[in-house]
Amino acid sequence: MLTKASRTTFLVPLRDGVLAGLVALVLAFPIVGLPTSETAHGLVLRPRIPEAIAFAVAVFLGRFALGVAEAGKPRPILLIALLVAIAAPFASAAPEFGAALAIGGLFVALRSALLAFPGVAGRISGGIRVPPVAIKRAPLVLLLLLVVLPLTPVIDRRLLDIAVLVLTYVMLGWGLNITVGLAGLLDLGYVAFFAIGAYAYALLSLTAGLSFWGALPIAGLCAAAAGLIVGGPILRLRGDYFAIVTLGFGEIVRLVAINWSSLTGGSQGIAQIPRISFFGLADFTATPDPGRRAFHELFGISFDPAHRQIFIFYVILALALAVNAFIARSRKLPLGRAWEALREDEIAAQSLGLNLQRIRLSAYAIAAAWGGFAGAFFAVRQGFISPESFSFLESAVILAIVVLGGVGSQLGVVLAAIVMIGVPELVRQLAEYRMLAFGVAMVAIMVWRPSGLISRREPSIRLGDAT
Amino acid sequence: MLELTDVRSFYGAIEALKGVSIEVRQGEIVALIGANGAGKSTLLMTIFGSPRVRHGSINFLGQDISRLKTHEIARLGIAQAPEGRRVFPRLTVLENLKLGAILAPPANFDRNLARAYAMFPRLQERQGQRAGTLSGGEQQMLAIARALMSEPKLLLLDEPSLGLAPLIVRQIFAAIAEINREHGTTVLLVEQNAHQALKLANRAYVLVNGRIQSTGTGAELLASDEVREAYLGGAGHH
Numbered sequence: 075m076l077t078k079a080s081r082t083t084f085l086v087p088l089r090d091g092v093l094a095g096l097v098a099l100v101l102a103f104p105i106v107g108l109p110t111s112e113t114a115h116g117l118v119l120r121p122r123i124p125e126a127i128a129f130a131v132a133v134f135l136g137r138f139a140l141g142v143a144e145a146g147k148p149r150p151i152l153l154i155a156l157l158v159a160i161a162a163p164f165a166s167a168a169p170e171f172g173a174a175l176a177i178g179g180l181f182v183a184l185r186s187a188l189l190a191f192p193g194v195a196g197r198i199s200g201g202i203r204v205p206p207v208a209i210k211r212a213p214l215v216l217l218l219l220l221v222v223l224p225l226t227p228v229i230d231r232r233l234l235d236i237a238v239l240v241l242t243y244v245m246l247g248w249g250l251n252i253t254v255g256l257a258g259l260l261d262l263g264y265v266a267f268f269a270i271g272a273y274a275y276a277l278l279s280l281t282a283g284l285s286f287w288g289a290l291p292i293a294g295l296c297a298a299a300a301g302l303i304v305g306g307p308i309l310r311l312r313g314d315y316f317a318i319v320t321l322g323f324g325e326i327v328r329l330v331a332i333n334w335s336s337l338t339g340g341s342q343g344i345a346q347i348p349r350i351s352f353f354g355l356a357d358f359t360a361t362p363d364p365g366r367r368a369f370h371e372l373f374g375i376s377f378d379p380a381h382r383q384i385f386i387f388y389v390i391l392a393l394a395l396a397v398n399a400f401i402a403r404s405r406k407l408p409l410g411r412a413w414e415a416l417r418e419d420e421i422a423a424q425s426l427g428l429n430l431q432r433i434r435l436s437a438y439a440i441a442a443a444w445g446g447f448a449g450a451f452f453a454v455r456q457g458f459i460s461p462e463s464f465s466f467l468e469s470a471v472i473l474a475i476v477v478l479g480g481v482g483s484q485l486g487v488v489l490a491a492i493v494m495i496g497v498p499e500l501v502r503q504l505a506e507y508r509m510l511a512f513g514v515a516m517v518a519i520m521v522w523r524p525s526g527l528i529s530r531r532e533p534s535i536r537l538g539d540a541t
Numbered sequence: 542m543l544e545l546t547d548v549r550s551f552y553g554a555i556e557a558l559k560g561v562s563i564e565v566r567q568g569e570i571v572a573l574i575g576a577n578g579a580g581k582s583t584l585l586m587t588i589f590g591s592p593r594v595r596h597g598s599i600n601f602l603g604q605d606i607s608r609l610k611t612h613e614i615a616r617l618g619i620a621q622a623p624e625g626r627r628v629f630p631r632l633t634v635l636e637n638l639k640l641g642a643i644l645a646p647p648a649n650f651d652r653n654l655a656r657a658y659a660m661f662p663r664l665q666e667r668q669g670q671r672a673g674t675l676s677g678g679e680q681q682m683l684a685i686a687r688a689l690m691s692e693p694k695l696l697l698l699d700e701p702s703l704g705l706a707p708l709i710v711r712q713i714f715a716a717i718a719e720i721n722r723e724h725g726t727t728v729l730l731v732e733q734n735a736h737q738a739l740k741l742a743n744r745a746y747v748l749v750n751g752r753i754q755s756t757g758t759g760a761e762l763l764a765s766d767e768v769r770e771a772y773l774g775g776a777g778h779h
Contacts, residue, residue, distance in 0.1 A: 408643060415629050415640045422627035425589055427615035427644040427691065 087141020095134030102129045128171060136178045140185055148189035155183035177510075212485055220391055224384040231383065238387050238455065240496045242448060245394040247475040247487035248401060249444030254473065255482035256401070256410060257437035258417025259309075260317040263324025264472050267297040267442040269331060269464035271449025276344045276459055277337070286350045286454045290447060297446025300327075301439035309434045324469050331461040343460025350386060350454045358382035386455055393451060397444050398484055413437050471495075478519045493519075542567045542727055543588070543619075543695055547597035548607075550587045557583040559751040560597065565695065570721050570728040572742035572759065574735040574772055580751040581731040582624045585697050588729075589621060590614050601695070616644060620693035622684035624700055624731075630673025634664055637672050637683055641690030649692065656724075657686040660716050678709035685713070689720065695727045696720065702734045710734065714741055735772035739763045747772075 107126030110117045143151040159179030163172045223229055223237065246268060253261045274293035278284040284292070308319045331338045338344065351357050352369050360377045362368040369385075370377040404410035412433045415423040424430050453459050475494055479486030493515055543565040550558045557580045565571045575581050587594055594607040606614050620641075629637050638657060642650050658665035661682040667675060672683055681701055688696055698717065702710040714737050720726050732738035739745055742759040747768060755767065762768045 408639070411632070411636060411640055412643070414632060414636075418629035418631060419627050421591070421611075422623060422629065423640070424591075424611040425615055425621050425623060426641055426687070427612050428640075429610075429612045 083142060083145045083147060087138050087145060090141050091134045091136075091138030094137035095130045098133035099126070099130035102126045125171065129174070132171075132175055132178060136182055139182045143182070143186035143189050148186040152183055152186040152190055155179045155186060159183055216485075216488065217395075224387050231380065234380075234383055234387055236496055236499045238383075238390055239499060240491050241387070241390040241394050242452060242455075243472065243475060243491040243495045244488050245390065245397055245448045245451075246445065246472045247479065247491055248394065248397040248484060249441050249448065250472050250476050251482065251484070251487060252401060252413070252441040252444070253437050254476050256405070256417065257413040257434060258313075259434060259438065260313060260473075261320045261438070261441070261469075262317050262466075262473065263320035263322070263327075263469055264441070264445055265464045265466070265468040266320075266324045266327035267301060267445030268449040268452065268468070269327050269461075270297045270300050270442075271446030272453040272459045272464070273331065273338060273344070273449075274446065275450035275453045276347045279348045279454075280344065280346075285348070285354050286450070287354055290450050293450035294443040294446040297449065298439045298443035301442030302435065305435045305438040305442075309431055309438065321466070321469075324464075324466055328461045328464050328466075331464065338461075341461055343458060343462070344453075345458045347453050347457045347459065349457060350382065350389065352385065358385065390451055390455075393447055400440075400444075401484065409433070409436065474516060478516060490519075542602060543729065544600040545584075545588070545597065546600070548584075548587060548594055548599060549596040550583060550592045550594055552583065552592060557592075557751055558587060561748070561751070561753055562597075563746050563753065563756075565727060565729050568721075568725060568727055569743045570717070570730060570741055572730045572732055572738040572745040573748055574732055574738055574745060574762075574768075575748035576772070577733065579748045581733075581748055582699055583751075584748065585621060585623075585699050585729070585731055588614070588619070588697065615691070618692075618694035619697065620688035620691045620695075621697035622681070622688045622699065622701060624703075626677075626680045626684040628672040628675070628680050628683050628687070630671065632672060633669055634672055634675070634683055635668040637687050638664075638668075638690050641687030644691040650690075653690050653692065657689060660719060661686055678705050678713070681705060681709075681713060682716070685716065685720075689724075689726070693726060695729065698728060698730045700731055700733060702732065702737065710737065717741060735768070736763070739768075 103126050106129055107123050108119060108121055111120055112118075139151050139155060156179070159176045162175035162179060220237075220241075224234060229237075246264065250261060250264045253259045253264070271293040274296040275286065275289045278289040278292060279286070304323050308316055308323075311319060332341050334340075335342075349358065352372065356367040356369045356372040357363070358369045358379075358381055360368070360370075362371070368377070369381055401410075405414070412423070412428050413436075415426070415428060416430060416433055420430060452463070456463075471494065475487055475490040478494065479488070479490030497515070545561055545563050548558055548561045549556060561580075561584060563571070563573070563584075573581050573584065583592070586592065588599060588606075590606070590609055590611045590613075597607075598605050599607040601614075601617055601619065604617070606617065609617075629640065632640070638654060639650075642653060645653060658668075663679055664682055664686055667679065672680065675683060685696075685698065685701065701713050701717070705713065717728060717730065718741060721728050730738055730742065739759040739762050744757070745759050745762050746756045747754045747762065755762070755765070757765070
């Protein structure tokens with residue numbers, strides 16, 4: 075006979091473990107157990123039944139161990155899980171399986187360690203709550219750091235590249251935050267506006283010969299116009315339907331870019347997009363075209379290919395700051411307040427005389443315009459665009475940055491962009507494990523900070539400066 | 542001022558209002574009393590265009606408003622403190638009030654805000670606080686103050702006393718009387734707290750199962766056996 079204590083300690087986890095194992099088996103069987111591979115004779119099925127079963131067993135063991143740890147025996151489980159995690163990579167014949175076991179073991183170990191030493195868990199989720207003063211000061215410090223960053227010797231080309239990439243996502247995150255954070259509309263197709271801006275600049279510069287600075291406003295306007303045209307009819311829809319339609323819109327734009335080859339170059343994309351110039355005054359090149367001046371000549375310094383990159387960095391920094399300033403300003407204006415009111419309570423907002431459609435449309439179109447600006451920047455920086463860069467995954471990543479950063483929080487978006495874009499880029503050598511790190515980061519944030527890294531909403535009016 | 546004629550409206554397939562005709566005249570306080578589920582809130586929501594009127598007409602200041610959208614109706618000078626207060630929880634008290642003032646001339650904002658704070662001093666003390674952190678009574682005050690910021694001609698109040706302590710209920714009812722007296726705002730008040738509502742109202746309607754069962758002055762209905770029986774907890778009450 076089992077005692078009551080051992081029943082709860084082992085039987086319940088056993089049941090949970092079997093259940094999880096069965097689910098894993100159902101999922102793993104077609105994916106792991108029946109993979110196809112391409113051969114000269116076409117697709118061939120290469121069954122890997124033992125591996126699939128092994129994965130299911132591993133899931134069972136992991137769930138069981140977690141259950142036992144949660145039921146009050148975290149320390150022995152911690153020890154076992156650590157041993158498994160360390161031994162698995164060496165012991166297993168199949169390296170993927172070993173890696174999976176090691177990661178699973180680490181997870182179980184981490185969870186049981188947190189259970190075994192509750193003080194640590196408390197400190198992680200509660201103790202590192204960012205003090206308000208830090209949040210208030212952080213933007214300024216961050217900004218100063220960013221402004222001097224390219225001029226410091228620590229920065230190299232690769233770091234600067236990553237910084238530009240992160241800032242692009244910060245700008246996109248802030249832009250999307252207008253729709254998602256302020257107006258409370260779930261937009262799953264934000265990348266569409268990014269794409270429209272990118273193609274607008276690429277085509278305008280190649281066909282009409284417009285410079286980046288001349289094309290930038292037009293790219294933003296194109297994206298905003300697309301936002302107005304699409305948003306008009308779909309903003310009548312309720313939240314969840316709206317999200318689905320935006321998802322479709324994102325894909326439609328990508329498909330149009332692929333199939334309208336005469337204009338967009340199809341899946342080949344557009345190459346040789348003119349590079350950015352120094353406000354139209356000079357080019358970043360060692361040998362300027364006849365009649366043009368080179369940047370280094372203009373300033374009487376020697377040529378350095380890094381000049382363009384540093385300039386690019388300042389351009390995206392300025393663009394991102396422009397979005398930020400726009401949001402900070404609009405939150406104090408009736409329009410921004412109206413967005414927030416609609417997010418909080420549609421019915422109450424309408425009964426105060428707010429035109430639901432028009433206000434939503436304004437948020438959607440303005441966010442679209444910022445997406446378009448970012449797109450134009452993307453095109454001028456890359457010099458090459460193709461539909462591949464504008465897949466749904468991009469929309470998802472931008473949305474993840476907004477959600478993980480804390481919906482509506484500007485600083486949170488920066489932190490999330492660094493965590494989600496910067497860190498995986500830095501550890502690029504891990505290659506395919508990047509996506510795994512991405513997933514782990516998302517799970518970790520959702521577990522410990524479910525309302526985002528920074529979930530405070532700063533009031534737009536404070537006591538003292540009130541009217 | 543406001544005239545509903547044989548109004549029918551539906552919630553899904555359920556007919557919530559089965560031909561309601563009421564009238565609110567300029568400067569009055571009119572109460573609408575009735576049990577839970579009688580259709581009182583539906584009536585107020587129908588005036589505001591959601592749900593839409595299936596049959597009949599709603600006339601406000603000589604204009605049929607039954608086909609207008611909610612925000613267009615608000616623009617004509619009707620404001621409401623809706624059921625459940627519906628303040629914007631993550632916005633501050635002052636932000637809520639500023640949102641209420643969208644339809645009023647901006648030049649009047651300071652005066653209207655001073656009035657609102659004079660009526661509910663608690664709101665001034667809490668003006669930088671998030672509305673979601675206010676007590677129920679304070680939220681109700683905010684909902685009423687927010688509605689008043691638009692300088693409405695007609696104010697609709699949906700169960701302002703719901704879930705509040707008796708002392709707060711008295712404060713709220715005193716404020717309603719003051720709004721009507723000082724600002725000349727016409728008030729249509731929906732209440733389950735029939736006793737207080739009838740004492741305050743010039744006239745009242747009793748709504749039962751989506752139909753008007755009886756009507757009269759507040760005093761008449763207070764004295765009516767039928768109403769005492771059904772809504773005032775028998776003859777012994779007060």
